[in-house]
Amino acid sequence: MTLISEQQLPSIIKRLAHQILETYPGLENTVIVGLQPRGVFLSDKIVAALKQEIAADLVQYGKLDITFFRDDIRRELHLGSETHLPFSIEGKTVILIDDVLFTGRTIRAALDALLSFGRPSNVRLCVLVDRKPSRELPIQPDFTGKEMDTLTPYKVKVRWKENEGVDDVILLEE
Amino acid sequence: MALSTKHLLGIKDLNSEDIQLILNTAGQFKEVLQRPVKKVPTLRDVNIVNLFYENSTRTRISFELAEKRLSADVVNFTVSSSSAAKGETLLDTVNNILSMKVDMVVMRHSASGAPHFLAKHIDAAIINAGDGINEHPTQALLDAFSMREKLGKLEGIKVAIIGDIMHSRVALSNIYLLKKMGAEVIVSGPPTLIPRYLQEAMGVKVEYNIDKALAWCDVANVLRIQLERQNQPLFSSLREYNLAYGITQERLSKLNKEIIIMHPGPINRGVEMDSDVADSQHSIILDQVENGVAVRMACLYLLTGRTNPTS
Numbered sequence: 082m083t084l085i086s087e088q089q090l091p092s093i094i095k096r097l098a099h100q101i102l103e104t105y106p107g108l109e110n111t112v113i114v115g116l117q118p119r120g121v122f123l124s125d126k127i128v129a130a131l132k133q134e135i136a137a138d139l140v141q142y143g144k145l146d147i148t149f150f151r152d153d154i155r156r157e158l159h160l161g162s163e164t165h166l167p168f169s170i171e172g173k174t175v176i177l178i179d180d181v182l183f184t185g186r187t188i189r190a191a192l193d194a195l196l197s198f199g200r201p202s203n204v205r206l207c208v209l210v211d212r213k214p215s216r217e218l219p220i221q222p223d224f225t226g227k228e229m230d231t232l233t234p235y236k237v238k239v240r241w242k243e244n245e246g247v248d249d250v251i252l253l254e255e
Numbered sequence: 256m257a258l259s260t261k262h263l264l265g266i267k268d269l270n271s272e273d274i275q276l277i278l279n280t281a282g283q284f285k286e287v288l289q290r291p292v293k294k295v296p297t298l299r300d301v302n303i304v305n306l307f308y309e310n311s312t313r314t315r316i317s318f319e320l321a322e323k324r325l326s327a328d329v330v331n332f333t334v335s336s337s338s339a340a341k342g343e344t345l346l347d348t349v350n351n352i353l354s355m356k357v358d359m360v361v362m363r364h365s366a367s368g369a370p371h372f373l374a375k376h377i378d379a380a381i382i383n384a385g386d387g388i389n390e391h392p393t394q395a396l397l398d399a400f401s402m403r404e405k406l407g408k409l410e411g412i413k414v415a416i417i418g419d420i421m422h423s424r425v426a427l428s429n430i431y432l433l434k435k436m437g438a439e440v441i442v443s444g445p446p447t448l449i450p451r452y453l454q455e456a457m458g459v460k461v462e463y464n465i466d467k468a469l470a471w472c473d474v475a476n477v478l479r480i481q482l483e484r485q486n487q488p489l490f491s492s493l494r495e496y497n498l499a500y501g502i503t504q505e506r507l508s509k510l511n512k513e514i515i516i517m518h519p520g521p522i523n524r525g526v527e528m529d530s531d532v533a534d535s536q537h538s539i540i541l542d543q544v545e546n547g548v549a550v551r552m553a554c555l556y557l558l559t560g561r562t563n564p565t566s
Contacts, residue, residue: 149287149295149325149556158257158560160276161283197292 084210084237085227085250093226094123097207098130100224101176108139110202111174116191117146117162120179122241123209127178141168145177150190164194171199176224180239182208185218210237210250258557262374262381265390266431274436278400280553281546288324288549298325301559304352306362307384308334308345308369313520313544314384314393318361321551330357345369346376353379359558362386367424380558388422388484394519395428397550399436401543402474405515410437415468416459418478418500418527419448421489425519426478430457443468444500447489448480465500470510476517477502477528493526502528504535513537520544 085093105111108131115124121144128142143166148159177191188206195204207224214232227250229237235252242248258273266274287295303322307315315331322329330352338348349360359380362370367387374381385391403409414433420426420442433440434457441460442449454461462468469475480496490496497503502516516528516538524530533540 146283148283149297151297154297154556154560158557161280163283164286193296197287197290197294199291 082235082252083249084229084252087247087249090248090250093209094126095130097209097224097226098127098134101127101207102131102134104205104223105174105176107135108141110172111176112141112143112168112170113176113178114143114145114166114170114195116177116179116187117144117148117164119239120177122243123180123239124178127207143167145191145194147187147190147194150194152186152190166198169199170195170201172202175201175204176207177204178207180208181210181212181237182206182220182222183212183215183237185216185220188220189218209239212237257560261558262370262383263392263554263558264370264374264381264383266392266395266428266435267390269392269432269435271435274396274399274432277396277550277553277557278403280557281396281400281550284552284556285546285549287552288545294324294326296326297556298322298327298559301325301327301359302330302357303327303359303361303555304330304332304357305384306332306349306352306360306364308362308364309385311363311384313547314363314391317544317547318382318384318393318551321548321555322361324548325552325555327359327555345373349373349377353377359555382554382558385424387424388427389424390428390431391424391519392428393547393551393554394425395432396554397543397547398425398429398476398517398519399432400546400550401517401539402438402515404542404546405539406473409433411439412474413439413441413472414474414476415441415443415462415472416476416478417443417465417468417502419480420444420453420478421448421450422481422484423478425476429476430459434458441468441471445490445496466506466509469502469506469514472514474515474517475502476519478519479521480523480527493523497526497529501526502532504529504531507532507537515539517543 115121128140131140146162146164148161205223208222209226211222211225211228236255238253239250240247260268305318361382361384363384364386367389369386370381370383383392406412416426416429430440441462443462443465449461518540522528522533
């Protein structure tokens with residue numbers, strides 16, 4: 082079942098970029114951080130959309146890996162990806178970007194990981210799909226592509242051209 | 256993907272995917288160590304005992320820092336201040352420690368095979384931090400990490416391991432690792448310090464002429480003369496060793512290329528290596544030490560992922 086089609090996805094990404102710019106005009110004192118590994122596909126596209134609206138050098142963009150901040154190493158071993166934050170986050174607004182917000186545990190880990198780089202003045206969250214009813218921690222997004230209101234037995238799979246050959250979001254039976 | 260072994264007893268037991276995995280994970284931890292806050296919570300509630308039956312500075316501090324930066328709980332054990340001095344056996348000591356709920360043992364012992372013996376009798380994961388003249392796997396891994404960082408790869412690089420090969424666990428672990436990763440290895444040093452049949456057993460070339468070895472290699476990994484393990488004179492004097500096999504600036508300047516100089520420490524300055532070489536810009540000795548923490552964090556992390564959550 083398709084949740085977001087290939088036709089809908091570009092306009093959702095564009096909308097998210099616009100909403101970010103409305104809230105943070107010119108991205109002043111604001112940085113964008115995509116979460117590794119799968120949030121980066123989305124953040125790459127949002128950053129590209131931001132650069133169509135404002136000068137490219139105003140967009141400060143980094144990638145954050147949260148593997149070593151997870152709370153489940155003894156359940157499952159995860160392998161890290163690259164972290165690259167080529168700027169200070171001290172006193173800045175950080176916009177975290179991930180593809181799906183599910184239990185909230187990844188974002189909890191991301192907040193811890195982020196704080197080891199400094200003390201941002203505030204942190205905002207932007208996601209493509211918000212699976213609200215499945216939340217296990219008190220974490221909510223500030224910018225949402227699409228919200229899922231119902232508890233579903235399905236897995237939400239965001240597919241990207243780079244990996245899966247198509248840009249869309251589908252529901253898979255677990 | 257995970258390691259193929261539960262313990263890290265030696266490079267001999269690892270395959271090339273394991274080595275690749277450890278080195279790549281170490282790269283991520285090296286980045287963690289550049290952050291303003293160098294600590295990650297990943298081994299919270301994991302208990303590790305550092306069991307050192309033999310003296311150590313670098314390795315012990317390096318393991319302890321690695322453990323603490325992963326937020327593990329650490330207990331240190333040194334033989335001189337323990338019941339082992341009263342005659343308790345190794346297995347008794349370890350079983351007593353494990354009954355206090357320890358998940359992992361990092362151990363150094365002067366007897367070759369001591370960690371392998373323990374691995375047969377206990378459940379906790381064991382990391383060998385050097386056993387006699389057998390292996391020192393984390394040293395070989397950090398050496399490989401440092402070489403790869405400098406040269407971009409391991410496959411096809413030419414490494415000369417120079418000096419006291421006979422008594423060196425660093426040499427054996429390095430040979431295993433470099434061969435598994437497709438590097439070329441020759442060993443060089445006085446015939447009395449190179450085991451016979453090494454060439455046949457390990458597939459490495461032996462070159463007794465040190466100048467030829469240096470001219471051939473990209474990397475010279477120079478080992479310490481281990482006087483404490485020699486109970487008979489194997490060369491006439493330290494000064495003569497320096498003249499015949501010591502790495503001197505004069506020797507290096509005769510080469511018409513630059514090679515990378517490594518040493519696992521502690522250095523006998525003026526014996527196997529002169530001070531001006533050890534402190535030169537071609538020496539990556541302090542990079543090796545820095546990388547050691549990241550490599551050990553990677554080993555601890557990957558082995559913890561293999562421990563049973565209920566144990």
